Amino acid sequence: MIEQFPALIVVTPLIFAFLVTMAGLWNRKLCFPLVLIALSASVVFAGGMLAVVISGDKPIHYYLGGWAPPWGIEYVIDHLNALILVSVAVISLLVAVYAQKTLEQEIHESKLPQFYTLFLLQITGLFGITATGDMFNLYVLLEIASFSAYAIIAMGERGADFAAFRYVLFGTIGACAYLLGTGYLYIITGSLNMADLTPLLPHLFYSKALLVGFAFLIVGIGIKMGIFPLHIWLPDAYTLAPSAVSALLAPLFTKVGAYVIIRIMFTVFDPSFAIKLYPVTDVLGWLAAIGILFACVMALAQSDFKRMLCYVIVAEMGYILIGLASANRFGLTGAILHIVNDMFMMACLFTVAGAIFYQTGTRNIYQFRYLHRTMPIISALFIVGALSVVGIPPLCGFFSKWYLILGAIQAKQWGLVVVMLLSSLLMAILFFRVIEIVYFAPPTDQRHAHHKHGKTGIVMDNVPLSMVIPMVLIGIGIILLGIFSGVIIKHVIAFAIPSM
DSSP states (O other), X not given: OGGGHHHHHXXXXXXXXHHHHHHHHHOGXXXXXXXXXXXXXXHHHHHHHHHHHHHHOSOEEEEGGGOOTTTXXXXXXXXXXXXXXXXXXXXXXXXXXXXXHHHHHXXXXXXXXXXXXXXXXXXXXXXXXXXXXXXXXXXXXXXXXXXXHHHHHHTSSTTHHHHHHHHHHXXXXXXXXXXXXXXXXXXXXXXXXXXXXXXXXXXXXXXXHHHXXXXXXXXXXXXXXXXXXXXXXXXXXXXXXOXXXXXXXXXXXXXXXXXXXXXXXXXXXXXXXXXXXSOHHHHHHHHHHHHHHHXXXXXXXXXXXXXXXXXHHHHXXXXXXXXXXXXXXXXXXXXXXXXXXXXXXXXXXXXXXXXHHHHHSOOBGGGOTTHHHHOHHHHHHHHHHHHHHHTOTTSHHHHHHHHHHHHHHHTTOHHHHHHHHHHHHHHHHHHHHHHXXXXXXXXXXXXXXXXXXXXXXXXXXXXXXXXXXXXXXXXXXXXXXXXXXXXXXXXXXXXXXXXX
């Protein structure tokens, strides 16, 4: 049965997306339970595959339609993407539970079936991108995820439709670039299967066509993951999207893109191509360094809490690229660990932003005065997420940043070391500014003017338990990832790093 899990984890949310659409025509109340069933099953599938990969120390292969590669499409689950699949499944389930009440406030009831359908299609795309072993199939699934993202972002507040349209423009450019890169690979090798490409490409490393194809792939994925300076679409799109959408896309879409770039650079291509033959990692490293400093400064300039977090995402993607630029085991360990850690950290912070908006009706940081008195649990969760992003032990963000710094030191990239240390200081200033307002600034009538009354059901911090519980679990996840980071590295990440 477990050998079917690679297909089931993709097919299950896809089938349930159609079921949600049909249920929405009959009874909208059935949509949310169907989403929970699909995502709960996905957690089981992802956990089962990770357990099998760890115990067997070998990948799981699944041939779609029984057609063996390279003629057929293959799904391959190894240590790297098994870890990513589990993280995506857990975060998407928790965000789905969290989303129910926020959607009642931010989206008209008649649009809920369409939203949940797109939500499941988004997860389908993310699972497929992570599981597939075929370059063209990855493109198809990338577009499923992208088009779903465009639509659910457009459901947001005023201006969201324009932000989604701009995202469409950038996303289309990224998709075209990725497709062109895939086309170049097919023209010169005659194959699209990742495992089949791996032994074929080293013989073509001096081909200009291969270099152009590789450049298209990196640019295409770079746009999707929002790295500097290809991030222009990201702040508006994630800020104006509904709270539940931001809490889903900000942690997952960009990190799955980071997984893809690692897969291409270090699995499909031999690592020597981007490290020794061409200075790809050096270029990415310095772009990341500039992007981190730029994003930190831009985040400091924001008064909109959610928009501030969007620039934090750009900085976090820069950290992952610095791990790739180090081009050693420490750096790649930090990059992979940071992908997982940042999923939980961004999920924590964006759900906090949504909860604050749910209760107060504002995202203006300067109106969070003394918020800990009316939202003590949410404020505490904010501190957990914020301190983890800054890199305070024993929270998970410290350990991935530690490995990233060790990687840069081993690579003797002293400039990158300085950038990471300086950016941690800037992040501390950024978040402690908010902490000061939340905990120490006296309340004002303006903030209380935004307080909303009349919430029904069991509430905590005037936020429903259905929102608080997933947030608390995400916060616990941040702590546990820090405590057990050594176990994760030893049993999973150590096997995901290629020999260089």
